[in-house]
Amino acid sequence: MKDAIRICDVEKYYGNENHVTKAVDRVSFSVKTGEFVGVMGPSGSGKTTLLNLLSTIDHVTAGHIYYGETDITELEEEQLSEFRKKNLGFVFQEYNLLDTLTLEENIMLVMTLQCRSKKEIQTRCSELLHLLGIEEVKDQYPYQVSGGQKQRCACARAIANHPLLLLADEPTGALDSQAAQTLLETFENLNQQMQTTIFMVTHDAFSASYCDRILFLKDGKIFHELSRGNKERRDFLNAILDVLALTGGELSHDS
Amino acid sequence: MIRKLAFRNVKRMTKDYLVYFITMAVVSALMFSFNTLLFSKEIQNLFEMAGTMAIMTGLATFFIVLIVAWLINYMVHFILEKRSREFGIYLLAGMKKKEIAGLYLFENLLLGTGAFFVGMLLGFFLQQILLSIFYSMIQMNYHLHLEFSWNCIVMTAASYGGCYLLALLRCRKKFKKMNIRDLMDSQKENESISAKNENRKKIFFPLSVIFIILFGFFLFCYKEWDIGIAILFLFGLVITIYLFYVGISAWISCYVRKKGNAVYCGNTLLLLRQLSAKVRTLSFTMGTLTALFTLALLGSSAALMFNHFQNQILINKFPFDVQVYSSQTDEDFCKEIEVLSRETKINSVYCYNIYENGTNTVNTYLYTHLKEFGTNYQRTDGTPNQKKIDQNNAMVYYDYDTYMAVSDYNYLRKMLKLPQINLKDNEYMFHMKDRVFRQTGDFSDQICIENEGERLRCAGYYTESFSQDGHNGSDYILVVPDSIAQKMRPYYKEMVSDIKGKTPVNLQKKLDDIETGDENICSGSDSIVLFAAKNLVRDNLVPEVKYMLSSIIFPLFYIGLVFLCVSLTVLSVQQLCDSVKYKYRYRILFQIGYSRKEIEKIILQQLVSYYLCPVLMAFVISGMISIYMGARFNFYTGVYTSPLLYFLISASLFLGVYVIYFIITYIGFKQNIEQGYMAR
DSSP: OOEEEEEEEEEEEEEOSSOEEEEEEEEEEEEETTOEEEEEOOTTSSHHHHHHHHTTSSOOSEEEEEETTEEGGGOOHHHHHHHHHHHEEEEETTOOOOTTSOHHHHHHHHHHTTTOOHHHHHHHHHHHHHHTTOGGGTTSOGGGSOHHHHHHHHHHHHHTTOOSEEEEESTTTTSOHHHHHHHHHHHHHHHHHSOOEEEEEOSOHHHHTTSSEEEEEETTEEEEEEEOTTOOHHHHHHHHHHHHHHTTTGGGGOO | OHHHHHHHHHHHHHHHTHHHHHHHHHHHHHHHHHHHHHHOHHHHHHOTTHHHHHHHHHHHHHHHHHHHHHHHHHHHHHHHHHTHHHHHHHHHTTOOHHHHHHHHHHHHHHHHHHHHHHHHHHHHHHHHHHHHHHHHHTTOOOOOOOOOOHHHHHHHHHHHHHHHHHHHHTHHHHHHHOOHHHHHHHTTOOOOOOOTTHHHHTTHHHHHHHHHHHHHHHHHHOOOOOHHHHHHHHHHHHHHHHHHHHHHHHHHHHHHHTTOGGGGSTTHHHHHHHHHHHHHHTHHHHHHHHHHHHHHHHHHHHHHHHHHHIIIIIHHHOOSSEEEEESOTTOOOHHHHHHHHHHSEEEEEEEEEEEEOSOOHHHHHHHHHOGGGTTTTBOTTSSBOHHHHHHOOSOSSOSSOOEEEHHHHHHHHHHTTOOOOOOOTTEEEEEEOHHHHHHHOOOGGGSOOEETTEEOEEEEEEOSOOOTBTTSOBSEEEEEOHHHHTTSEEEEEEEEEEEESOOOTTHHHHHHTSOOOOOOOOOOSOOSSOOOOSEEEHHHHHHHHHHHHHHHHHHHHHHHHHHHHHHHHHHHHHHHHHHHHTHHHHHHHHHTTOOHHHHHHHHHHHHHHHHHHHHHHHHHHHHHHHHHHHHHHHHHHOOOSOHHHHHHHHHHHHHHHHHHHHHHHHHHHHHHHHHHHSOO
C-alpha cells in the first residue's frame, strides 16, 4: 500500500514572546491508504492539535503535510477550504450536527455543497442512511435522537463525499459502551469494506483496539508506536493496556 | 463590592449591547430636540397656535414612551435570559434574590443614565439641525444658538425615566419566580425546532396572503367604508400580521421536509431551515416589528403629504398681500385702510363687490356632482335635493352663485401680474380652483347662466390661484360683463391691497382686532387643511399655517423615527446575540469545507432574509394604505404629487436608516462568528 498522508517534521507552537507552548514538536509519520490509525495520549499531549493540523483547520508552525503529492501547508485559505470539502470527513466527540436540520438534511448538506444533482444526492443519502442504520430516524432533529444515532449520522455526513481521509476526534467520548461499540464496528466496516482511511484521536483503549496502528503522543512528541499486525483485537487491547501501564496509567484517567 | 460589580457589568453590557445603548442615546436625543420645539420661547412668541404643537408633540411622546418602555422591557428580559447563568452563580454564592434584582436594576439604570447623558450631548447637535429645518420650513431665518431650557430637560428626563419605570416595574416579579436550577438551565434553551402541527399551521400563510389581497381590493374598490368595516379590517390586519409568520415558517418547514427542488441548490437548505426556525421562535416579535415598521412608514408618508401640501398648495393659497371680506355691501373698509396705512406702506388698495342674482345653479351642480359631497345633496333617484341645498347648513358655498364684474376681475389679474381677458356682452367665464376643475371638467353645457332670459355663452375657465376660500367666491367665481353685473345685487364686499416692503408680524392681529359684525365666510370644498378667515395677511398667515402643519409633520416623523430605531434595535440585538450563540454552527460549516467567503455569503444571505422578513410585509401593507391615503389626500387638497411617491420617499428614508443598522449588525455578526472558527 502506498502512503496516503505523510507528516514531515511538523511543529506547532502557541503563545507569545514570553511563553511558548510546543503543542506538537517535530512529529513525523505516514498513513497508508486504507489504514485505520489511532492517536493516544494524555490531555495536553497535542492529539487534537495534530488532528487539527491534519484537517487543515489549523496551520503548522513548521514542517510539511502531504496528501499524496499535495503539500497542504503551502495552500492558500480558499484552496484549503476546497481541499477540505473534497478530501476530508470529520467525526467529533460533540457530534457537531446542525441543530436546525434533520439527520437526513445534515447528510444532504455536504452534498449540496458540491453541487450534485438531486437524484444523486437522494440515492447516496438513502444508501448512507441504510449503511449506518439510521433510516428510521432520518426525519428527526438531532435533539430527538440518541447520542449513538447522532454520531452515526455524523459518520454518514463525513463519508458522504467519499473522502480521502476520515478524521475522528474522540468519537466515542460522549457515547455509552453499547453505542460506542456499534460506532467502532461501523468504522471497522468502513475501513475494511470501503477502504476508507481513518485517523482517530482517542484516550480510550477499547476504541483504540479497533485500529490497525496506534501512535502514542506525549508532550507533543510520538514516544511509542504499536501495530496490530495479525493480532486478535483482544490481544491488541492487552498490548495497548500494557503500554498505558508503562506510562503509569496516566492515559486512562485524563478525560 | 456590589457597586464595583455593577459598574463592571454595565461596562460589559454597553459593549455587548452597543446597538441598544446607541439607540437609547438616540431616543433621548430625539426626545430632547423635539421637546425643544415645545419649550422654545421664540417659537411660542411667534405663533398664536403654539398650543397645537404642544398637543401633537405630547401625543407623540405618549406613544413613544410606551414603545420605548416596550423596548427596555424587551431588552431587560432578553439580557436577563442571556445572563441567567451568571445570576444563578450569584444565588449559589449566597446572594439574595432581592439583592440580585436590585443589582440588575441598578445596572440597567446606570446604563440608561449613561445613554441619557450621551443622548443629551447628541441632543444639542440634533436640536440645531431640527431648528434649522423647522425655521426653513416656516420660511424664517434661523441663527444657530443653543436653546437651553430647564423645562425641556426636565420633560425629556421625565419621559425617558417614565419609559424605564414602566419597563422595570415588571422585572422584579421575574426574579421572584426564578430558582437556581431555572437560572442555570435557561441559557441552554434553544430555539424550539419542534414541528408540531406544521401541516395545519402552514394554511395561515395562504390565508394571510388572501386577506392582504382582499384588504387591498376593498381599500381601493369598496366605496362605502364605515367605522364597523374599518375596525373589522384593522383587527383582521393585526391578526394577519402575526399569523403570517406562523404560517410562513410552517410553510418553509413543510417545503424543506417535502424536499422541494430548491433544497438541493447550494445553500438553500441551510438558509431555509435557519429562517424557518428563527421565524417560528420569533413569530410574535416579528409580528410586532412589522406593525411598528408599518406605523413608522405610514407616519412618515403622512408627514410627506402635509409637506407637499405646504410646498404646492399653501404658497398659492393667499395670492394677495392683504385681503379683507365684509358682508356689508356698503362697507368702505376705512378702518382697515387706516390700519394698513399706519402699519405699512401701501402700494395700492382696491375695493369691489361680489354679486348675486338670486340663482344657485352652479352651487346646486357642485353640491350634487363633486365627489366630496357623495350623495348628501341628492334624492334617492339621483336628482338634486333642492330643499337641503337651499337650507345650506354646511355653509360650503354661499346661498347664491357668486359673480364678479370683468373690470374688477381684470384689475385683480393685473395685481397678480396675469394677462387681461375680454368678455363679449353675451358671455361669461369661470374662475375655479384647479382641484375642483380637475374633477368637474367643462360643465357649462349642464348649467344655464342667464341675463334677462337670454342664455349666456361660456367663454372658458381659468384656474390660477385666486383666493377662492370664501373671498373671491368659494371654489369658483363667475365673471360677467360689467353691464350684466350692474344689474345684479351686490352680495358682499372685498378689499385687496398690495403692500410695499416687509409686512409687519402682527398686521393680521391688528386687522382682526377691528370690531365688525358676524361674518359667515363660506370656505368652499377644501378639507383636511382649511383656512377660512375674514382677514388674510399673506406674510402673517403662511408661517402660521406652516407652523400648524409642522406641528403635524414633526411629531409624525418623530414617531416614525423612534418606532424604526426601536424595531431595528430589537432585530439587531437578536441577531448579534445569535451570532454568539451559533458560533459553533459556523465552525461546523468551516470544518465541512465552507470557505471564509462562503460563510460570509451565508451570513449575508441569512441576515438579509431575517431583515427582509418583517420589512417586506410592512412594505406591502403600508404601501397599500399610504397609496390609498395619498390618493384621498390629493383628492381633498388638490396636491398633485403621485400617491406612490409619498410611499417611495418614506420607504427610501426608512431604508436609509435600515441599511445603517444592517451594516452595523452584519459587521458585528461577522466578527463574532469569525472569532469562533478562525481562532488559531
